[in-house]
Amino acid sequence: AQSVTQLDSHVSVSEGTPVLLRCNYSSSYSPSLFWYVQHPNKGLQLLLKYTSAATLVKGINGFEAEFKKSETSFHLTKPSAHMSDAAEYFCVVSVGDMRFGAGTRLTVKP
C-alpha cells in the first residue's frame, strides 16, 4: 500500500522569494511520484514527475523536485515565486493507481 503526506496545508511566501512545498510518501514498491497544480475552477495540471530516472526532476514554470529515497521525500521547490504560482498543489504517489496528498495551498504576497 502507498500513501502520501503533504506536511503543510498552507504556505505563504512573498513574490520573488523561494518556494518549498513538502511531501513525504510511503510505498512498498518503487513508486512514481508526481506534483500536480490546480488553479481555481481549472483541472489539474501535471507539473513534473519522477519515474526512477534522475532524482532531480525539472518541471514546468521553473519548478523542480528532488526524490530522496533515504528520507522518503519528494519536496517541490522554486527559486523565485511569482503571483501566478498561487494555487493548490498536490503530491501524488503511484504504484498502479494514484494516491493524492491532501494538498498545499500556496499564497503569494506582492
Place this chain on the structure above:
Amino acid sequence: NAGVMQNPRHLVRRRGQEARLRCSPMKGHSHVYWYRQLPEEGLKFMVYLQKENIIDESGMPKERFSAEFPKEGPSILRIQQVVRGDSAAYFCASSPPGFSYEQYFGPGTRLTVT
C-alpha cells in the same frame, strides 16, 4: 488533440435526484479514472475503468454510486438519490493503453446538492 472533456461543468441537484457526470477521454486513451475532491480535502480515487470493464472500484461508495465506460461513448459516473454530502468536485482522468503511470485530467464537474 483535445484534452479530457467533462460535462456538465456545474450540476445542481436536489436531494433524492440522480446525477450523471460524463467524461470523454483523450483520443486514443482507453483507461478512465474518476476522483472526488471534497471541500478542504485532497482528491480521492473512486474507480478505474477500461472499455466495458471495471478494473478497480475500491474507492467507490458501496451504495448509490456506479460507473461505466461503454464501448462507444463517454464514461458515466452515476449517483442515485443524491445527498448533501455528495456535493464535491468530480474529476475524470484518462491514460493511454498499456501500463502507464501518467494520467491526464479533465476540468472537473462541480456537483451541488441542495
